[in-house]
Amino acid sequence: MSKDHYLKSELYRLLKTEDTVFDFLQKGSLEGVWYWNLEKPEDEWMSPEFWKILGYEPDAMPHTPSSWQSIINQDDLQIAIDNFEKHLQDENHPYNQIVRYKHKNNSTVWIHCRGIAIRNKDGKPIRMLGAHNDITKLKQLEEINKRNLKAVDELYATAKLDLEEAEDIFKNLPDATLLVDDCGYINKLNHQACVLLGYTEKELLCMNVDDLVPENYKKNHPKMRQEYLESPSTRSMLKSSRIISAQHKNRSFVPVEIKLSSIKTRYGQRVLVSLRDFTEQSKLIESLKLALEQNRSLNKEASIDSLTNLKNRRYFEDAALREFSNCKRNNIELSVAIIDIDYFKKVNDKFGHIVGDNVLKSISQELLKYIRVGDVLARIGGEEFAILLPSTSLLAGEVLMDRLRTAISELQFEDNVGTITISAGLSSMSLNDNGYQDIIKKADDALYEAKQNGRNKVVTKA
Numbered sequence: 001m002s003k004d005h006y007l008k009s010e011l012y013r014l015l016k017t018e019d020t021v022f023d024f025l026q027k028g029s030l031e032g033v034w035y036w037n038l039e040k041p042e043d044e045w046m047s048p049e050f051w052k053i054l055g056y057e058p059d060a061m062p063h064t065p066s067s068w069q070s071i072i073n074q075d076d077l078q079i080a081i082d083n084f085e086k087h088l089q090d091e092n093h094p095y096n097q098i099v100r101y102k103h104k105n106n107s108t109v110w111i112h113c114r115g116i117a118i119r120n121k122d123g124k125p126i127r128m129l130g131a132h133n134d135i136t137k138l139k140q141l142e143e144i145n146k147r148n149l150k151a152v153d154e155l156y157a158t159a160k161l162d163l164e165e166a167e168d169i170f171k172n173l174p175d176a177t178l179l180v181d182d183c184g185y186i187n188k189l190n191h192q193a194c195v196l197l198g199y200t201e202k203e204l205l206c207m208n209v210d211d212l213v214p215e216n217y218k219k220n221h222p223k224m225r226q227e228y229l230e231s232p233s234t235r236s237m238l239k240s241s242r243i244i245s246a247q248h249k250n251r252s253f254v255p256v257e258i259k260l261s262s263i264k265t266r267y268g269q270r271v272l273v274s275l276r277d278f279t280e281q282s283k284l285i286e287s288l289k290l291a292l293e294q295n296r297s298l299n300k301e302a303s304i305d306s307l308t309n310l311k312n313r314r315y316f317e318d319a320a321l322r323e324f325s326n327c328k329r330n331n332i333e334l335s336v337a338i339i340d341i342d343y344f345k346k347v348n349d350k351f352g353h354i355v356g357d358n359v360l361k362s363i364s365q366e367l368l369k370y371i372r373v374g375d376v377l378a379r380i381g382g383e384e385f386a387i388l389l390p391s392t393s394l395l396a397g398e399v400l401m402d403r404l405r406t407a408i409s410e411l412q413f414e415d416n417v418g419t420i421t422i423s424a425g426l427s428s429m430s431l432n433d434n435g436y437q438d439i440i441k442k443a444d445d446a447l448y449e450a451k452q453n454g455r456n457k458v459v460t461k462a
């Protein structure tokens with residue numbers, strides 16, 4: 001057997017002889033000591049500290065077990081009695097439990113209560129020595145800790161749910177969506193992206209968005225990505241949308257509308273790329289373009305004289321109708337000239353129709369030289385032309401028509417045709433005119449007069 005340290009032996013001796021040593025030890029390390037006479041069970045000494053913890057005046061409290069048994073939690077008392085009885089029968093069974101007392105102010109005081117039976121030489125328990133520790137603060141901290149842990153658990157559960165919800169939203173976004181890092185690598189994608197681009201999720205997660213760009217964009221794409229990362233606000237969420245092509249796994253091109261948005265994550269800047277399949281819309285746009293083109297050429301055919309490329313009668317009449325109401329409403333002058341080639345039948349008869357056609361074309365080109373923007377020159381019959389002259393008075397119109405007439409008469413036509421003259425009737429809109437037809441009628445009458453009076457003339461009629 002090892003010998004006790006001499007200081008331990010000395011301390012034990014001191015404890016037997018010096019009360020102050022015992023008092024110091026119990027005050028310094030415990031919140032209460034109790035000592036129970038099991039041969040006279042109504043006697044139990046409780047140290048003053050025990051009562052102080054519970055808010056009572058120690059001197060006023062009797063040294064009996066009933067004094068504390070009345071304020072201990074009754075469930076805890078049962079546990080303590082149970083342990084007490086077991087310990088009396090078997091010294092190896094510890095008398096050790098945490099019990100709750102009711103403080104004088106009704107609050108709960110948690111006490112760690114331990115004890116040991118002191119037995120006589122026959123082994124019969126005759127005394128019980130015990131110690132109390134006030135662990136209320138510890139219990140309160142434990143409570144706070146439990147509450148905090150519960151709150152953390154709840155927060156974690158909510159965050160988990162939020163995350164799952166966000167994942168679900170991302171997965172079910174109607175457009176193909178990629179989450180791309182600042183180097184262009186795809187970090188995340190939804191099923192629609194696989195459908196649109198023809199790659200599996202595993203393949204796309206190893207790819208860079210540059211790989212999905214058509215060949216002619218590939219070179220510039222990294223630079224464009226960089227520019228976007230540097231100033232994403234200029235193409236902020238959903239504002240920047242462009243239609244380009246994405247390259248499918250099978251090397252075909254899928255027209256897509258692309259929208260970008262920049263996201264700051266804890267891993268750094270990320271770009272959310274949304275790709276909407278534009279195949280159907282592109283087809284529609286193409287067919288609309290075609291229809292528009294066809295419509296344009298149909299319109300052109302409907303308004304152009306195919307021989308001279310001048311406007312035709314239909315166009316002229318539409319323009320006359322428009323200009324008549326516009327000029328009338330705004331009190332603007334409007335003149336109309338009808339021109340007819342003199343003795344054109346003779347040209348045809350003498351040189352043939354093809355030469356006649358050439359003459360018509362040459363005269364058209366010459367007339368065009370005198371036409372301003374806003375005037376309308378048309379071939380309205382075989383060898384008959386008309387000019388619509390908005391913002392032109394009868395006098396100004398006459399000057400113009402005379403210059404025209406002179407110019408034509410001075411032209412030398414090919415194929416030995418030589419010179420040709422024209423006659424013209426000119427009229428202007430007056431208060432009595434109810435429609436453009438009235439002005440044309442007056443111009444026709446004036447033309448008839450010019451023909452009657454020897455041709456190569458301009459006759460005016462207000």
Ligand SMILES: Nc1nc2c(ncn2[C@@H]2O[C@H](COP(=O)(O)OP(=O)(O)OP(=O)(O)O)[C@@H](O)[C@H]2O)c(=O)[nH]1
Binds near residue numbers: 307344
């Ligand atoms: N080459 C050619 N001739 C045309 C065309 N349209 C009409 N003509 C001819 O133009 C001629 C018109 O003759 P007329 O109406 O008798 O008049 P004109 O001979 O010019 O005599 P006036 O008008 O009285 O000076 C006819 O011979 C038509 O065949 C055309 O597109 N091409």
